Amino acid sequence: MQMSPTIAVHLTAAIGATLVGPMALWARQGRAQRPRLHRAFGYAWVTLMVVTAVSALFIRDFKLPNIGGYTPIHLLVPAAFAGMFGAFWFLAQGNIKRHRRYMLITYVSASVVAGGFTLLPNRYLGSLLWGSLGLV
Template sequence: MSLAPLIAAPLLIQIHAAAATAALALGGYQMASIKGSKAHRRLGWSWVALMALVAATSLGIVSNWPVVGRFGPIHGLSALVLITLPLAVLHARRGRIANHRSAMRGLFLGGLVIAGLFTLLPGRLMYHVVFGG
């Protein structure tokens, strides 16, 4: 493992990776912690902000697999995250906890875990960070 490729990357990518890593850690904690408490709500707002930052910064990163211009499939996921985040919060505020839970789990698994696994494909920056070479 070497952080050298990430340190050499543009600032936007560094911010994106740092926000994604923080969101992954905080999201994992949130999934395992007691729900409905003040701490859960405060940390939840932090997680929402991190996820919005992850999605927004990804829109400035050029796709390895462009479909439309410089945008690829992952950019569609970013748009979905930016739409789903406020809806998930709205569900919680309106007491629709099952919908909130489902949306947040989907955002965590799809927007972070699965998308994160794609960053580990050979040739991608995070592949070089984690596996070297």
């Protein structure tokens, strides 16, 4: 597999979401809450996650264990959409505690855990990273 425009879009959006997510979470922590900043970073994070999830559907790998080119990491696509939908559902219901929990879980699972899986040596990004360091 090589860098394609789809992978470049996916990678850019995923890195952006990973960096923007903590800012959205931070803006509502502690005594000095920043609702405008939280909302701006939150919408940016959701937009980046939608781009990441949709672009992931167009990235297929037939070398790893797969079904039609879709590997187990693709199961995070519906999970990410379900998490974001649930978070907005609870927000609309006025249940801020559940909204916060859903967003935190979605951020950790869709950005941190999925990002960790992409750094495995048998994945494209992992082989680039570990190969450039001379470790693979």
